[in-house]
Amino acid sequence: MKWRWMICLFLVLMAEQSRAWGFYAHQQINQLAVYALPQELFPFYRSQIDYLGKHAVDPDMRRYLVDGEACRHYIDIDVFEKAIPLDTLPRRYSDAMAKFGEDSLLANGIVPWHIQWVLQKLTKAFQENNWEKVIHISAELGHYVADAHVPLHNTANYNGQLTGQHGIHGFFESRLPELFMPRYDLITPEAVYLEKPLEYIWDRIEQGFSALDTVFSSELDMRRTWVESKKTSLEERNGKLVKVWSLEYAAAWHKKLNGMVERRLHASIEGVACFWYTAWVLGGQPNLPGSVVVAEQVSELPKEPLKTDKPGRKEDHGPE
Ligand SMILES: [Zn+2]
Numbered sequence: 030m031k032w033r034w035m036i037c038l039f040l041v042l043m044a045e046q047s048r049a050w051g052f053y054a055h056q057q058i059n060q061l062a063v064y065a066l067p068q069e070l071f072p073f074y075r076s077q078i079d080y081l082g083k084h085a086v087d088p089d090m091r092r093y094l095v096d097g098e099a100c101r102h103y104i105d106i107d108v109f110e111k112a113i114p115l116d117t118l119p120r121r122y123s124d125a126m127a128k129f130g131e132d133s134l135l136a137n138g139i140v141p142w143h144i145q146w147v148l149q150k151l152t153k154a155f156q157e158n159n160w161e162k163v164i165h166i167s168a169e170l171g172h173y174v175a176d177a178h179v180p181l182h183n184t185a186n187y188n189g190q191l192t193g194q195h196g197i198h199g200f201f202e203s204r205l206p207e208l209f210m211p212r213y214d215l216i217t218p219e220a221v222y223l224e225k226p227l228e229y230i231w232d233r234i235e236q237g238f239s240a241l242d243t244v245f246s247s248e249l250d251m252r253r254t255w256v257e258s259k260k261t262s263l264e265e266r267n268g269k270l271v272k273v274w275s276l277e278y279a280a281a282w283h284k285k286l287n288g289m290v291e292r293r294l295h296a297s298i299e300g301v302a303c304f305w306y307t308a309w310v311l312g313g314q315p316n317l318p319g320s321v322v323v324a325e326q327v328s329e330l331p332k333e334p335l336k337t338d339k340p341g342r343k344e345d346h347g348p349e
Pocket residue numbers: 048049050088089102172176
């Protein structure tokens with residue numbers, strides 16, 4: 030039994046290291062998306078809201094353990110195209126593969142297409158009336174849709190390592206939501222059916238990509254002008270003092286971003302709800318049960334035909 034506990038502890042530690050929007054934000058996105066669902070889906074999803082929140086980071090937990098997982102969380106748009114509009118970047122996987130080769134896609138990220146594949150799995154689960162699977166895959170789909178909305182998941186400079194902005198990834202997607210998300214108005218309109226889900230997610234990626242200039246320039250400006258001692262502070266986490274971006278520094282950047290974090294979170298929640306609803310419509314709009322018992326497990330979807338990822342891609346979440 031001992032080794033099983035050690036593996037569990039390791040998974041938790043890895044999740045802490047590799048969280049994307051950040052555990053808190055992913056959990057909130059999945060749970061708030063439930064409240065944007067139409068009446069046909071709301072009671073069932075509401076009955077599973079704890080599971081949907083708790084398992085919102087399962088894909089991150091296996092990110093460095095399962096071959097082919099890491100590249101499902103991002104796409105380095107700037108490897109393929111430098112500026113908006115992204116009109117030479119094929120939207121369909123088969124077209125992109127024909128243009129760039131599969132190895133290049135796997136090396137630089139496949140999040141829009143992985144979302145499409147997970148949407149198909151969720152649709153199939155609805156068709157089969159497999160309610161446990163519906164909830165399990167919904168939690169995962171919510172994760173990938175949310176990741177696609179993070180601007181820093183759309184660039185090869187994902188952690189500021191190319192511009193001397195190491196740590197910007199976690200600063201944007203973990204520290205800022207943790208500090209400021211409770212103040213946001215994240216009530217979203219009721220989910221709608223997505224006629225073209227792949228185009229929808231590409232639009233969201235394009236929005237995030239176009240925000241990158243602001244993300245990098247505003248943070249670089251602060252990094253250069255603030256004295257080092259004011260940038261960080263110590264906070265207690267799990268009984269240990271850890272170095273974090275200071276509240277003052279975080280608040281100043283948050284202000285410079287002018288609502289961007291709130292807008293991206295809002296769009297994430299809306300996107301997650303729309304994808305769940307779309308899968309249900311495509312799955313034949315089955316009547317959902319009042320509730321279902323979903324087994325607790327670290328989830329694992331069958332692998333797509335993937336080969337390998339960039340090894341060792343990690344996004345540190347604190348200041349150095
Ligand atoms: Zn992720």
